[in-house]
Amino acid sequence: MKGDRVEVVIDAGGTTRTYEVVATRAGRRVEVVTRRGVVEVVEVTRTGTPVRTARFMASRILALVEHPVNARGPRAGEIDEADEE
Template identity: 80%
Template sequence: MKGDRVEIVVDAGDTTRTYEVVAGRAGRRVETAVRRGVVEVSEVTRSGTVVRTARFMANRVPALVEQPVPREDGRELSGRTGRPLRDVPES
């Protein structure tokens, strides 16, 4: 959803650098994947087309922070569908 963002902290030797990938337009989302030692963070449209991608070596990424935008009704939304997560009664 617009406003979702992911912060990537990368070890750059003597310091760390922070990068952000933000879903900048309505209907876009940010997806994260770790494959074959590479962390890949992509901004994706509703139809699944990748707009832009950031790639980092996984052994250089000490932190990956996903920050979803707060929803109006205060409920969390599930992954790709955007439907609210069901409330599970406590037993």
């Protein structure tokens, strides 16, 4: 969904670098796949066609954080008026 994003922090030889892959349009989502020591972060369309791909060596990744968009109900910290009754 639009707004899905994944942050990847990697070790770049003494420093760290942060990369972010974001679902830029409605109907797109971000998927994370790990195979053979490589982590692949892909922005895909509704039909599964890849739009953008980022690949990282798993041994270099310090942190991988997924920030999904909550499509159902209020976000954390928000109050739903139906729950108050």
